[in-house]
Amino acid sequence: MAVQGQRFMTKTQHYRKVTKPLLERKRRARMNLYLDELKDLIVDTMDAQGEQVSKLEKADILELTVNYLKAQQQQRVANPQSPPAIQVNLDKFRAGYTQAAYEVSHIFSTVPGLDLKFGTHLMKQLGHQLKDMKQEEDYSEMAEEPVNLSDQKRSKSKEEDIPHGEDVWRPW
Structure with missing residues (x-):
C-alpha cells in the first residue's frame, strides 16, 4: 500500500x-x-x-x-592516377611472391640431391599462380578502362604468337 x-x-x-x-x-x-x-x-x-x-x-x-x-x-x-592502397599492397605481394619463387628455384638448382621432378612441378605451380594473379589484375583493369578495338586485336595477335605446350615459369 x-x-x-x-x-x-x-x-x-x-x-x-x-x-x-x-x-x-x-x-x-x-x-x-x-x-x-x-x-x-x-x-x-x-x-x-x-x-x-x-x-x-x-x-x-x-x-x-x-x-x-x-x-x-x-x-x-x-591525383586520380595515384594507385589505391589495395593496388600498392597487391604489387608488393606480387613482388614478394616472385622473389620467393626465385629463391625456391635457386635452391632447387643449387642444392644437390633434391628431386628434380618435384622441383619442376613446384615451379610450374608457382608460375601458374603468378599467371593467375596477373590475369586477375588484367581483368580488373579491363573492367575499369574503356575498351579499344585496336588493343583487342593486338592482344589476340600476341596470344597467337605464344606456343601452346607446357608452360614452365622461370623467374629469371
Whole structure:
C-alpha cells in the first residue's frame, strides 16, 4: 500500500524522470569520448606538421576534422592516377611472391640431391599462380578502362604468337 500523500509513478513518468536523463548522459559521454579521440588524432597530426596546439574546443576539433577530410578528398580528385592502397599492397605481394619463387628455384638448382621432378612441378605451380594473379589484375583493369578495338586485336595477335605446350615459369 502506498504511503499517504505518495502515489505510484507510471511508466511514462518513470521514463521522463529517470531513464531519459540516463540515456542522455550516456549519449553525451559517447560523443565526448569520440571527440577526445579526434582531438588526440588532430594533435598528433599537427605535431607531426610542426604546429603546436595548446587547447582545442569541441567546435575547433570538428572544424579541423572537416577541413582535413576536405583536403584529402581534393587531393584524391586532383591525383586520380595515384594507385589505391589495395593496388600498392597487391604489387608488393606480387613482388614478394616472385622473389620467393626465385629463391625456391635457386635452391632447387643449387642444392644437390633434391628431386628434380618435384622441383619442376613446384615451379610450374608457382608460375601458374603468378599467371593467375596477373590475369586477375588484367581483368580488373579491363573492367575499369574503356575498351579499344585496336588493343583487342593486338592482344589476340600476341596470344597467337605464344606456343601452346607446357608452360614452365622461370623467374629469371
